[in-house]
Amino acid sequence: MGVTEQIKARxxxxxxPRLLTVEDESERHRGHAGYQEGGESxxxxxxxxxxxxxxxxxxxxxxxxxxxxxxxxxxxxALALTIRP
Numbered sequence: 001m002g003v004t005e006q007i008k009a010r011x012x013x014x015x016x017p018r019l020l021t022v023e024d025e026s027e028r029h030r031g032h033a034g035y036q037e038g039g040e041s042x043x044x045x046x047x048x049x050x051x052x053x054x055x056x057x058x059x060x061x062x063x064x065x066x067x068x069x070x071x072x073x074x075x076x077x078a079l080a081l082t083i084r085p
Contacts, residue, residue, distance in 0.1 A: 003024075004043070007043065007068060010069065010072065011067055011068070013067075015052070016051075017049040018048045018049060019048040022044075023045075024043060041078070042077055042078040043076060045081050046082040047064070047082070052085040053085035060081075061081060064083060
């Protein structure tokens with residue numbers, strides 16, 4: 001399973017989102033720091049879930065990182081997050 005699919009699976013399991021998009025933007029960063037041949041290094045995630053309603057922006061980001069896990073986050077060079085309740 002690729003990184004994109006792992007991100008989707010882990011966030012879906014943790015938050016049961018109404019909306020979840022995961023875009024691999026790696027190709028846009030060709031030649032920049034952290035770029036890897038084959039992609040899967042730079043991602044943009046948009047997620048909407050009721051679970052985020054009582055959380056501050058920082059708490060939402062921490063919750064997403066915790067759901068992804070250190071093993072997966074460690075393989076990602078850049079992760080842009082849009083998180084909405």
